Every structure is written in C-alpha cells, then in structure tokens.
Amino acid sequence: MTTAAPRPVLEVRDLVTHFPVRAGVVKAVDGVSFSIERGKTLCVVGESGSGKSVTARSILQIVDAPGRIVAGSMVLNRADGSSVDLATLDPRGRAIRAIRGAEIAMIFQEPMSSLNPAITVGRQIGEPVNLHRGTPWEGALARARELLGLVSNPDAAARVNAYPHQFSGGMRQRARIAMALACEPQLIIADEPTTALDVTVQAQILDLLQDLAKKANSALILLTHDLGVVARYANRVIVMYGGRVVETAPAAELYARPAHPYTRGLMASIPRLDGDTRQRLVPIEGSPPDLSALPPGCAFAPRCKLASERCRAERPVLREIGPNHLKSCFVDD
Ligand code: ADP
Numbered sequence: 001m002t003t004a005a006p007r008p009v010l011e012v013r014d015l016v017t018h019f020p021v022r023a024g025v026v027k028a029v030d031g032v033s034f035s036i037e038r039g040k041t042l043c044v045v046g047e048s049g050s051g052k053s054v055t056a057r058s059i060l061q062i063v064d065a066p067g068r069i070v071a072g073s074m075v076l077n078r079a080d081g082s083s084v085d086l087a088t089l090d091p092r093g094r095a096i097r098a099i100r101g102a103e104i105a106m107i108f109q110e111p112m113s114s115l116n117p118a119i120t121v122g123r124q125i126g127e128p129v130n131l132h133r134g135t136p137w138e139g140a141l142a143r144a145r146e147l148l149g150l151v152s153n154p155d156a157a158a159r160v161n162a163y164p165h166q167f168s169g170g171m172r173q174r175a176r177i178a179m180a181l182a183c184e185p186q187l188i189i190a191d192e193p194t195t196a197l198d199v200t201v202q203a204q205i206l207d208l209l210q211d212l213a214k215k216a217n218s219a220l221i222l223l224t225h226d227l228g229v230v231a232r233y234a235n236r237v238i239v240m241y242g243g244r245v246v247e248t249a250p251a252a253e254l255y256a257r258p259a260h261p262y263t264r265g266l267m268a269s270i271p272r273l274d275g276d277t278r279q280r281l282v283p284i285e286g287s288p289p290d291l292s293a294l295p296p297g298c299a300f301a302p303r304c305k306l307a308s309e310r311c312r313a314e315r316p317v318l319r320e321i322g323p324n325h326l327k328s329c330f331v332d333d
C-alpha cells in the first residue's frame with residue numbers, strides 16, 4: 001500500500017518579484033518554485049544578494065517599495081482544507097494581515113529591529129495572541145509568560161515585564177521565537193535568524209527554533225548563507241543564485257551529490273572542521289551578478305569554469321537529475 005504524499009503547507013510556483021529602479025529593473029526573484037510540508041525544514045541557501053530575503057518577504061507581501069510581485073502563485077494550504085493564493089492578496093488588505101503573525105510568522109536577522117524598544121517583551125509576545133485570537137490581555141500576558149519560559153527557562157518567565165534592551169542579543173532572539181510561536185503558525189520563516197549573534201549562541205537558538213517548530217508540527221523555512229547550518233537542520237535544500245533556484249534536493253542527497261557548479265563552489269568554500277586540515281578553502285571567484293543586468297544565459301556562467309557557449313546564450317531550466325534532485329545547468333548534458 002502506498003500513502004499519498006502529504007499536502008504541502010505552502011506551494012510557491014514561478015514567483016517573480018521586481019524592483020523598478022532608475023537604472024532599470026532589479027530582478028530580485030526570477031521564477032522561484034518550491035513547496036514545504038508541515039514538520040519539515042527547508043533551507044534556502046545562497047550568497048548575499050541571491051534573492052533569499054525578497055523571496056521570504058514576497059510570501060508575506062512585505063516587499064519594500066518599489067518592489068512588487070509581478071508573476072507567480074504562493075498557495076497556502078490550511079489544515080481545514082481551505083487554500084489561498086497569497087500572491088493575489090492586497091499587501092495592505094485585511095486578509096494578509098490576518099495571516100501575518102498568525103498563520104505564517106517571520107523571524108528576522110536583527111531581533112532589535114523587529115522588537116519595539118518602548119514596549120515590554122511580554123506585551124509584544126502577547127500582542128499576536130490578543131490581536132488574532134481575541135484573547136483578553138490578561139490571558140495573552142499569561143501565554144507570553146508561558147512562551148518565554150518555553151524558549152528559555154522557567155526563571156525567564158519572570159522577566160516578562162522587562163524591555164528589549166534589558167535582554168542579551170540571544171535572549172531577544174528567543175523572545176522573537178516566542179512571538180513567532182504565539183499563535184501556533186503553520187509556517188515559520190526565519191531569515192538568517194542567528195547571523196547577528198555570537199557563534200556559541202547560534203546553535204542553541206537554531207536547535208530551539210527547530211525543536212519547537214517540530215513540536216508544533218509547523219513548517220520551517222530557514223534562510224542562510226551558511227552551509228554548516230544547512231547540513232545540521234535541512235530536510236530539503238534550495239540553492240539560489242541570481243534570484244533563481246539553481247539546484248534543489250533532499251539535504252543528504254545534496255551533500256552526497258552536489259551537481260551544480262555553484263553548489264560545488266559553495267561546498268568547497270566552507271571550512272572543514274572534521275576533514276583534512278591541509279585542504280584549502282577555495283572561495284568562488286568573481287562577484288554575484290547585477291540583478292538589473294542578468295546575462296541572457298545562465299546567471300552563473302560568467303563565474304563558471306565549466307561554462308560553454310550554450311551556457312552563455314541559453315538559460316537553463318530546472319530538470320530532474322535524480323530522485324527529487326533538480327538542477328538548472330547544461331554542464332554534463
Ligand atoms: P539575500 O537575502 O539573498 O542576501 P535579497 O533578497 O535581500 O538577497 O536581495 C536580492 C536583491 O534584491 C539584492 O541584490 C538587491 O539588488 C535587490 N533588492 C532588495 N531590496 C531592494 C530594494 N529595497 N530596492 C532595490 N533593490 C532591492
């Protein structure tokens with residue numbers, strides 16, 4: 001007997017997000033597709049400027065002006081069987097505001113900028129509970145205390161009346177996680193949530209985030225430039241370059257058989273703590289593409305040692321090269 005694949009909580013298809021600027025059009029997201037199921041972690045990896053944050057912000061319709069979604073669909077499938085295409089919602093409308101922080105929560109890189117310095121941590125954690133669930137403030141604050149204890153330790157619950165500046169960087173990000181979990185979202189998007197933190201705190205915070213997301217059976221999208229993070233947390237990986245997905249695979253498969261020259265380049269550029277210490281770090285030569293002037297062919301071709309005339313002339317599309325493993329590359333064809 002075969003069981004049907006679970007319905008993804010989010011299905012993104014051919015998402016295109018542009019920034020019309022004076023110099024032209026910045027194609028920050030240029031035809032991105034992926035899906036994610038509840039209880040799973042999807043890592044989106046790529047160098048700075050590859051379109052990770054704009055992809056995440058597109059999902060919640062919080063792309064900075066003058067950016068806008070120009071094509072694609074982003075279908076949110078709810079547990080009750082209903083669905084909504086987030087791409088069709090008005091960014092300022094009631095429907096998306098009811099989803100943000102309730103059905104889909106986002107955690108940003110710098111916790112200070114997403115916490116209000118003038119409001120106690122407890123009120124900020126309780127706010128989504130009050131706003132989305134209509135729980136009276138007394139109950140919302142009790143929930144905030146409970147959540148703060150959950151993301152830290154029972155003593156931390158007593159600090160519910162503290163202000164963000166009275167917390168350490170790590171504790172602020174724990175509070176942000178508590179806020180994200182407050183309404184038991186189906187999907188949590190974390191955008192480089194530990195990049196601003198001390199290395200020793202990073203793993204604790206990510207372990208906590210994944211553990212709590214799993215317990216709540218929420219899907220987790222983790223954006224990172226760090227392949228070490230990917231190796232530790234991802235079930236599935238999408239590798240982005242120049243606003244496009246260049247490779248996607250289950251995490252174990254990607255590490256066993258990285259196929260795209262860019263993915264291989266990223267892997268060669270991470271320090272190996274466990275491996276041969278004589279092996280040198282090989283950074284990828286060249287710089288990321290100008291997204292307002294992408295070449296006609298493969299966006300990576302100008303930096304790719306294996307690029308041919310075809311790579312420079314024709315844009316490769318994603319195609320399956322193994323079970324659930326896709327790449328967009330002509331090399332080895
Ligand atoms: P990543 O998160 O992978 O580092 P981003 O998604 O933040 O990359 O950005 C992708 C590209 O989108 C950037 O290189 C930049 O050119 C463009 N971009 C992002 N925000 C803006 C903006 N507000 N105005 C113009 N271009 C932007």
Ligand code: MG
Binds near residue numbers: 053192
């Ligand atoms: Mg980013």
